[in-house]
Amino acid sequence: MIYSEKITEQELRRGGYKLTPQRRAIIGAISGTQEHLTPAAIYKRVHRKHPSIGLVTVYRTIDILAELDLICETHAGGSCRSYLMRRPSGHHHHLICSECGRVVDFTDCGLEKLERRLSKETSFKINGHLLEFIGQCLECSRKQKEKNS
């Protein structure tokens, strides 16, 4: 079991929720990949090893993990609901491969200056921002090149 998985399970318990085999499996599925996953994709992965787990439980567990801030949501690429384990605990953003869904975290967005300027210019009280970069990871851009040759 990887580190983030253990932490997540602990936090779940700390939040007053029971640690069921179903929830462990779901946390394992999300932790066990670098990709962001939709509820249906999580279900698919969980279902392989644990065919009895229902899609409803996946939805319910996602809700809890989101409430406890243990997972992140991605927005780029159309798909509305797509999740990954929160890895850096603080402020961070995601660089996403549009081909395979792989997500890389980065922590220093440097948007404070722009935020201050915008706040001044618009009289908005700004309290957050959403930033994602979209591209292709090395592996996927190589695959694309091969295809085109």
Next chain:
Amino acid sequence: MIYSEKITEQELRRGGYKLTPQRRAIIGAISGTQEHLTPAAIYKRVHRKHPSIGLVTVYRTIDILAELDLICETHAGGSCRSYLMRRPSGHHHHLICSECGRVVDFTDCGLEKLERRLSKETSFKINGHLLEFIGQCLECSRKQKEKNS
């Protein structure tokens, strides 16, 4: 009729689509506000003056306007599908009031440097980014203050 409305109608025709009263009404509804609107919200506004227009037509018109790049989609704030008229024609982003939905455009995000750095560090080929600031407009933060006093 405001400028962007006229332009949008012209572009629709230029795209080979017919300019129907329904489409005019929908374009008018989106153009007539600073807020981003969901399909349901657009329908509601259109419905007031033109009760015969169906929700389906709203969805179909949104699809066309998006295809022709005449509307922008917002992502922050949970609601998946929310639209506003494209105002700057080039690269720009949005500052969104979480209370009233008002959207302010800004054009100079200055993320090229960060993009280059990330690309170098991760070997990703980066081809886009998603950026939105979320806050409260002057009017709404004033209202909040009054409430709390």
Next chain:
DNA sequence: ATTCTAAATGAAAACGATTTTCAATTAGTA
């Protein structure tokens, strides 16, 4: 102005994703 035709419309049905309901099961405390 009138005719014509492909495009566009609204209503109803179909659809997929998500949520609710409910009776049965179970994690974790006592």
Next chain:
DNA sequence: TACTAATTGAAAATCGTTTTCATTTAGAAT
């Protein structure tokens, strides 16, 4: 080991969106 509130899966309900289809209409051709 027993207990109880929380959790589960299945089915039904619900929501947003898309498809289907017969009818209407915008805009080109006359």
